Amino acid sequence: MGPRRSAASSCGRLLLPLLLLGFSGFFQSYAVEVDIKDASNATCLYADWMMRFLIKYESNSGDYKTTTLNLSSSVTHNGSVCGNDTQAALVAVQFGEGHSWSINITKNNETYQGDFITLTYNTNDTAVFPDAKRKGPITVLVRDPSRPIQLNTVFVCHNSFVIEAENTTQIFWNVTMQAFVQNGTVSKKESRCPADTPTSEPTVPPTIANVTTASTTTLSPAPTTAPKPVENPVTGNYSLKSGNKTCFLATVGLQLNVSQEKPLLININPKTTVADGACGNTTATLKLNDGNSTLIGFTFAVKNTSASVQKFYLREVNVTLLNRLNGSVISSADNSNLSKWDAFLGSSYMCRKEQTLQINENVQVHTFNLWIQPFLVEANKFATAEECIADSDLNFLIPIAVGVALGFLIILVFISYIIGRRKSRTGYQSV
């Protein structure tokens, strides 16, 4: 008898309302637990997790609003199936006023892996989408970017991680999940997500502690430079494709400065960072998700400097930081009014020295070893680079120029002093 699925589960375990940091106020978080049994009443698929969605939608007045869609207390899991060698496993949940979420999971000899994640949100739900212009269900489909998981191990991720797709940010945390469970017992062997695995590099907190104590004890006059972790961020290589052609190239080391109360520096780890986005003829966007609750988006645009000369420039940067433990938004910053990093269309822009982008009063992005080309990438290679002023040799001339100017000034002052003395002397003589 083939594995028939009879579902038995407890859904919507109510957890204590968690205090949300930042601007979002209070919310209630619910955990979902799905335990699918096969024909012999043995567990074949188990999942217990928490999730939340940030969704951008258009309001009647034509502007875009971002709302938070949380799970409600009553969640059903109709349609969830165990799966086998030929059929994908499916975890499907329905909640609230016509919202649903699902993931199908496939396996091979050694591993299992999410294939597609489907989120359907219903903008007809006026409590979540007040004033929505378009009413009705909207479905977004996104390929699961997570790595394959060893068969007969349970995937565990306590820290939050994020998947972005078409106007939605899907946040997951406190996840325990195993598909293709054998012998009805969820494995004791865990596969941990990258965000849960501490990096071997020296961690940021001790440095911050040291710097903080130093600055409070020595009371130095308003520090002009933020305290830094000892190391600069590792430089990462990111690219976007259109069809099978590379259309966006970026090499950059990224560091965030999130100074809500005290400066906090976060280095983006290229090893865990996934690039996504869209190329275009006049705008291009690179979205980076560090797999550790940090999202950064860069939008470039093309401008005409004269009738025939076109340049590209960095127009917008947005940064979203999530609480690693409960997926709440700590900070969401956007500056869509930038005019940085410009270079002629068809070339690339390079700036090896540290650059600072001010996103809002609390958030800065520092870039290192930057080399970027958002448009007209040919043959997977950077075109000729235009270098920033900070990099160029002209920089060495600035102190010299200042020195020369100062010298002239001193000579000028001296001459006028001599002339002044002479005049006053002649003045005395004439008396």
Ligand SMILES: *[C@@H]1O[C@H](CO)[C@@H](O)[C@H](O)[C@H]1NC(C)=O
């Ligand atoms: C499965 O277990 C439940 C209770 O645990 C029981 O009510 C049900 O009859 C069992 N079904 C089969 C097919 O054994």
Ligand SMILES: *[C@@H]1O[C@H](CO)[C@@H](O)[C@H](O)[C@H]1NC(C)=O
């Ligand atoms: C897999 O599951 C499907 C549907 O439950 C079933 O039709 C099929 O025979 C199964 N295949 C194997 C190899 O067990």
Ligand SMILES: *[C@@H]1O[C@H](CO)[C@@H](O)[C@H](O)[C@H]1NC(C)=O
């Ligand atoms: C599955 O296992 C067979 C033999 O055990 C091997 O030939 C095949 O390459 C494996 N497939 C994958 C995707 O690992």
Ligand SMILES: *[C@@H]1O[C@H](CO)[C@@H](O)[C@H](O)[C@H]1NC(C)=O
């Ligand atoms: C998973 O679901 C997506 C969307 O419904 C579908 O396109 C894809 O074929 C499914 N994958 C498998 C292996 O069934």
Ligand SMILES: *[C@@H]1O[C@H](CO)[C@@H](O)[C@H](O)[C@H]1NC(C)=O
């Ligand atoms: C939206 O809800 C209203 C009532 O609240 C209903 O009349 C309408 O048919 C719904 N529209 C859609 C697309 O579900």
Ligand SMILES: *[C@@H]1O[C@H](CO)[C@@H](O)[C@H](O)[C@H]1NC(C)=O
């Ligand atoms: C997503 O947002 C863009 C504008 O940023 C809008 O043009 C598009 O229609 C939206 N898509 C959906 C599915 O809401």
Ligand SMILES: *[C@@H]1O[C@H](CO)[C@@H](O)[C@H](O)[C@H]1NC(C)=O
């Ligand atoms: C994570 O889940 C466990 C039990 O599954 C629960 O005790 C804990 O409070 C949850 N943590 C958060 C941050 O929700």
Ligand SMILES: *[C@@H]1O[C@H](CO)[C@@H](O)[C@H](O)[C@H]1NC(C)=O
């Ligand atoms: C499941 O049971 C079979 C036989 O009882 C055993 O050989 C196998 O190792 C078990 N698998 C796991 C993952 O415990």
Ligand SMILES: *[C@@H]1O[C@H](CO)[C@@H](O)[C@H](O)[C@H]1NC(C)=O
């Ligand atoms: C996640 O971020 C924290 C804080 O920035 C850091 O300590 C940790 O090493 C990061 N984890 C990974 C896998 O990068």
Ligand SMILES: *[C@@H]1O[C@H](CO)[C@@H](O)[C@H](O)[C@H]1NC(C)=O
């Ligand atoms: C930070 O403080 C610890 C002990 O308090 C010390 O061992 C370490 O060298 C300090 N690091 C720096 C960068 O000053």
Ligand SMILES: *[C@@H]1O[C@H](CO)[C@@H](O)[C@H](O)[C@H]1NC(C)=O
């Ligand atoms: C992908 O690239 C190959 C050459 O490398 C080309 O022949 C093929 O048509 C391309 N496919 C698409 C979908 O662009």
Ligand SMILES: *[C@@H]1O[C@H](CO)[C@@H](O)[C@H](O)[C@H]1NC(C)=O
């Ligand atoms: C973008 O540019 C290409 C080549 O110049 C052209 O074929 C295409 O139609 C343009 N697309 C749009 C949306 O303007």
